[in-house]
Structures are given as C-alpha cells and as structure tokens.
Amino acid sequence: MVGPGSLLVLAVVLVVVAAVVAAAVTAALVRRNRRRNPDTPTRSATPQDPFADVGDIQGDPGALKAGDMLEFGTERTWIRGTLRLSEGGVSWAEHFLEVEEGKRWLSVEYDPDLRMVLWTGRPELELTPHDSSLELDGVRYRLAERGSAAYRSEGTTGLRAEGGMDYADYEGDGGARLAFERFDHGRWEPSTGVTVTRGDFTIYPASGQ
Numbered sequence: 001m002v003g004p005g006s007l008l009v010l011a012v013v014l015v016v017v018a019a020v021v022a023a024a025v026t027a028a029l030v031r032r033n034r035r036r037n038p039d040t041p042t043r044s045a046t047p048q049d050p051f052a053d054v055g056d057i058q059g060d061p062g063a064l065k066a067g068d069m070l071e072f073g074t075e076r077t078w079i080r081g082t083l084r085l086s087e088g089g090v091s092w093a094e095h096f097l098e099v100e101e102g103k104r105w106l107s108v109e110y111d112p113d114l115r116m117v118l119w120t121g122r123p124e125l126e127l128t129p130h131d132s133s134l135e136l137d138g139v140r141y142r143l144a145e146r147g148s149a150a151y152r153s154e155g156t157t158g159l160r161a162e163g164g165m166d167y168a169d170y171e172g173d174g175g176a177r178l179a180f181e182r183f184d185h186g187r188w189e190p191s192t193g194v195t196v197t198r199g200d201f202t203i204y205p206a207s208g209q
Helices: 004-037
Strands: 069-072 076-088 090-095 104-108 114-121 133-136 139-154 162-173 177-183 189-196 203-204
Touching: 114 177
Parallel strands: none
Antiparallel strands: 069 076, 069 203, 076 090, 076 139, 090 104, 104 114, 114 189, 133 139, 139 162, 162 177, 177 189
16 A cells, blocks of 8 residues: 555656656757757857958958959959859959949969969050060060960950950060950950059958858
C-alpha cells in the first residue's frame, strides 16, 4: 500500500521530469529554427561610414564594378560601366568613369602582377596605329602590343552587350602610354594614359556589397 508521503514524492518527480522534457523540446525547436534560418543575425551590424578615411585602397581592384566610387585625392568619381575583355585565356577590365566632359576609364589587369592605367580619350588626334612608333606632344611612343579580344559589357558603356575589339598599345619614356581601340570593326579611338598604383586612389564599393 502506497502512503501519502510516497504519493507526494512521486508527484514531485513527475513535475521535475515534465519540466526537463519541456526544456529539451524548447531547445530542440530553437536549434531547428536556427538551421532553417541560418542568415538570421544574432547581433546588430555595426554601422560604418562609407566615406571614412581608410588610409589606403579599400577593396580589390579586380572586383570593381558599375556603381563603385573612386576617390583620386580630392576628386571623386563613379564607375558607370565596365567592359570585361578576354583574349587567349587572358582577361582584363576597363571601367568607364563619370566625367563632365570627354571620356575616361581605368584599366585593370593582372599580368601576373596588378597593372592599372588611367586613360583619357583623345578624339581630336588624327593618329592611327599603323606604324611601329608614333610621336605625340614631343614624346616618342613605341608599339608594345597589338591584338584582338572579345568583350562583355556591363552598365553604361555605349557598346553592345557582347562584341569584339582590336587594340594597339604604345609605350613612351617615363611610363607615358598611348593606346588605340576599335570596337566591332568601327573607327580607331586614340587615348593617352598614366600608370596608377594602389595608393593613388581609394575604392568605396557600392552599397549592398
């Protein structure tokens, strides 16, 4: 025969067991919900100033895209469009910049080290890349490379979504650059350029990156 004391002890044990089971079920549900929603943040992201002085280039030049902002000293400009070019397994990019007048772009290539040139369109020049050397503004340029590549257009470039281009690159003393490009069998477009390094500008990636 079970006495009142034994019944009380049994009731307490049952209550404790029920509490333990309830806690285990609750923990399991929490773990399952976290697995179903892995992107649910556990804490608030720290707000950051996109224009803060980072002291050096921010981001990878190889990852530049339309919408990113570039800061050259006190000048700020945005990438409006990009050409992704490829030739025989080699690829590079040309990023067209927002300017009030004319045409300017930044070429980025790993060959294998990073090479970047800031180009300015020179439509007023009556030059074509038909000689091994050319003279411009007192500088003698020598042909360094010539070829053809396929391009893919992103953002605003003024070109088709895909196509082909021909190019001829010349180099002068002191790192001066002269280049010619012809898109989709059009006319030759001359430009002059200067080599830039990582420390010459800062990248502010577009929001959402």
